[in-house]
Amino acid sequence: MQEISNKIHFPELEKEILQFWRDEQIFQKSIDQRPEDRPFIFYDGPPFATGLPHYGHLLAGTIKDVIPRYKTMRNFRVERRFGWDTHGLPVEYEVEQDLKLNGAEEIREFGVGKFNEACRSIVLRYTAEWEETVDRMARWVDFENDYKTMDRDFMESVWWVFKQLWDKGLIYEGVKVVPYSWRVATPLSNFEANLNYKDTQDPSVTLRFRMLDAENTYALAWTTTPWTLPSNMALCAGPGLEYVRLLHKETGDRYHLVASRVETYFEEGSYEIEERMKGTALKGRPYEPLFDFAQKRKPSDNAWKIYNDEYVSDESGTGLVHLACFGEDDVRIFNREEFDFRPGG
Numbered sequence: 138m139q140e141i142s143n144k145i146h147f148p149e150l151e152k153e154i155l156q157f158w159r160d161e162q163i164f165q166k167s168i169d170q171r172p173e174d175r176p177f178i179f180y181d182g183p184p185f186a187t188g189l190p191h192y193g194h195l196l197a198g199t200i201k202d203v204i205p206r207y208k209t210m211r212n213f214r215v216e217r218r219f220g221w222d223t224h225g226l227p228v229e230y231e232v233e234q235d236l237k238l239n240g241a242e243e244i245r246e247f248g249v250g251k252f253n254e255a256c257r258s259i260v261l262r263y264t265a266e267w268e269e270t271v272d273r274m275a276r277w278v279d280f281e282n283d284y285k286t287m288d289r290d291f292m293e294s295v296w297w298v299f300k301q302l303w304d305k306g307l308i309y310e311g312v313k314v315v316p317y318s319w320r321v322a323t324p325l326s327n328f329e330a331n332l333n334y335k336d337t338q339d340p341s342v343t344l345r346f347r348m349l350d351a352e353n354t355y356a357l358a359w360t361t362t363p364w365t366l367p368s369n370m371a372l373c374a375g376p377g378l379e380y381v382r383l384l385h386k387e388t389g390d391r392y393h394l395v396a397s398r399v400e401t402y403f404e405e406g407s408y409e410i411e412e413r414m415k416g417t418a419l420k421g422r423p424y425e426p427l428f429d430f431a432q433k434r435k436p437s438d439n440a441w442k443i444y445n446d447e448y449v450s451d452e453s454g455t456g457l458v459h460l461a462c463f464g465e466d467d468v469r470i471f472n473r474e475e476f477d478f479r480p481g482g
Contacts, residue, residue, distance in 0.1 A: 155272055164277040171214035179205050181278070183220030183286065185227045186260045190270045202276045219271075219278040223260040223287040226321060232256050241322055257287065312472065314465045343402070343455060345392070346372060346424040354382070354391040356424055356443065357402065359454030368461035369427055370440045373470060374416035375449035378456055382412040393419065395456020402455065416456075419443045439474050446470055 158164060181201060184194055205215040232255045238244055244252050268280050284291055302308050316325040342363040345355035358372050374380065379396040385408050394402065396413065422443050448466050449458050460467040 151273070154275075164279075167209055167277070168214060168216055171209065171212055173214060175213055177205070177208040177213035177215045179208075179215055179217055181217065181220055183222040183284075184267075185225070186221040186223050186264075186285070187227050187231045187262060189263055189266055195270075195274060198271065198274055198276050202274075205277070217278045219280050219283045221260060221283060221285045223257075223285050226318075226323070226325070228256045228260060229321075232259060235259070240320070260285065260287065312468060314463065314468050341454065342366075344427070344459070346427070348393075349423040349425055351391070353389060355393070356419075356422075356457050357392050357394040357455040358457040358459045360459040362459075362461075362463065365461040365463045366459065367428055368463065369459055370462070370471070370476065371460040371474075372424065372443045373446050373449050373458045373460050374419045374443055375447065375451065375456060376416045376420070376445040377447075378416045378449070378451050380414050380416055380419060380456060381410050382414070383408045383410045393457065395451040397451045398455055416445055416449070419457075420445045439476055444470055444474060 179201075184190070205217050209215050229252075232252065233239070233244070236247065236252075236255065238247055238252075264280075271278060271280075286292070299308075316327070317323070318325050339361050341359060341361045343357060343359050344366070345357055348354040348356060356372055360366065375395070380393055381396045381399060382391055382393050383399065383403070384391050385403070387407065391411070399408070399410075420443060424441055424443070426441050443457070444460075446466065449456065460470060462468055462471060
């Protein structure tokens with residue numbers, strides 16, 4: 138009987154196993170032993186080719202490895218081609234740094250064709266580092282037959298898929314709020330926009346909007362983006378939240394706001410609650426725009442009214458939210474209520 142040592146050197150053991158897999162082509166054998174008429178196609182979302190692997194790649198890669206291994210155990214033939222995302226700002230940004238270019242104008246002076254060629258030349262800069270990391274994760278993928286999103290066949294396949302969607306009437310024109318970079322003059326993906334996202338303490342603003350269907354009555358609305366107020370087109374209340382209409386004893390003015398936030402805005406004894414209601418009771422009520430210029434070109438018959446949506450909460454503010462076409466929820470509500478807020482609309 139062979140004695141098993143309790144002094145295991147894991148780094149050496151790792152090297153031995155990886156070398157055994159390479160020498161014996163274990164990964165390829167796991168494919169060859171499965172029938173060709175029993176394939177399982179696994180689409181592996183590719184990483185950017187210009188960056189080094191990090192924790193996020195390790196986590197996602199480990200999870201991705203589970204499915205192909207399970208299907209292989211179920212006697213499916215799983216060919217796992219690795220891929221590289223070679224489009225987008227990361228490649229262009231890195232080339233700009235290498236060539237010491239700053240912005241679109243300098244790229245045009247340098248030559249768009251030359252710039253594109255420079256981008257193509259660096260897309261696989263970190264291939265060796267990626268292969269080493271993926272191998273050490275014990276993940277099985279095919280690097281020799283990898284694909285790149287800049288490959289003509291790949292791009293043509295994307296256009297083919299888009300054409301199928303078009304032929305089936307599944308493509309429509311819409312309006313969507315997207316992050317935009319003035320530096321590179323292009324919309325950003327959510328991933329790119331969140332790369333350097335920071336939470337900061339910003340001052341909020343509470344304003345009163347004069348109701349048009351009741352004298353000396355105002356809706357108290359709250360916003361953390363006061364620079365969007367010139368574009369205000371609606372207010373929003375939570376349909377299931379409880380609101381009040383209160384009388385301010387000193388001024389005689391009446392205010393609508395969510396019940397749970399009254400004490401935040403009014404001192405005890407300075408007001409009298411006249412009515413309680415759900416947010417649904419405020420829906421459709423009109424108010425006066427903040428700025429005179431807004432009335433010269435009314436963007437929609439539905440503008441400057443109160444609407445309902447579940448995203449409104451009573452955890453902060455007044456429970457009445459200012460809406461303008463700068464936020465995702467705002468535009469979603471405008472689309473739902475059939476606002477015409479596009480340029481030239």
